[in-house]
Amino acid sequence: EVQLVQSGAEVKKPGESLRISCKGSGYSFTSYWISWVRQMPGKGLEWMGRIDPSDSYTNYSPSFQGHVTISADKSISTAYLQWSSLKASDTAMYYCARHYLEGWFDPWGQGTLVTVSS
């Protein structure tokens, strides 16, 4: 079974750093991209960026460029999303998804809730 399993919920203070993870199983991790998607409370889906785990090439939505970093460790089939200095506005659910080269996302991880509050 193809699965993406994300790390657990996080509660952080403004200014703190954070890295969340997404571990793939049941398929060749380097044969598909991984994308990250943000969903703020009560809002829609926003594509943040994607990584090719085979060579760690990334591209980001202009809305997120410079605010987050996407990385991957293909040796352990895991992708990461990290922040160096969190803001309250980063409070959201974050999903990873296997990203087909042809353009669709399937399956999705279960989501990681990030709460940033002082």
Place this chain on the structure above:
Amino acid sequence: SSELTQDPAVSVALGQTVRITCQGDSLRSYYASWYQQKPGQAPVLVIYGKNNRPSGIPDRFSGSSSGNTASLTITGAQAEDEADYYCNSRDSSGNHFNYVFGTGTKVTVL
């Protein structure tokens, strides 16, 4: 970046047909994919490519495209189809490796 616009909400009587639309310039060049999201759950792919359904998605879901508009049709809507639906496509305005989601449509089954 380009935008994909959806109607905020639509309703459909049980067993009837509903069409959800997604408009944007990028759809003139790229197919949309469609995602169903129920409350408290991760999104699920329901349509991709020209009109393809992943394994496990009922055949009452279908997709089509014309000009700058992509459509998701649910023929014979069921109570379990009540959910938010999002389209997605490549961004045609800048970096074509970028993607964008539609604004989302809440479907209510009456």
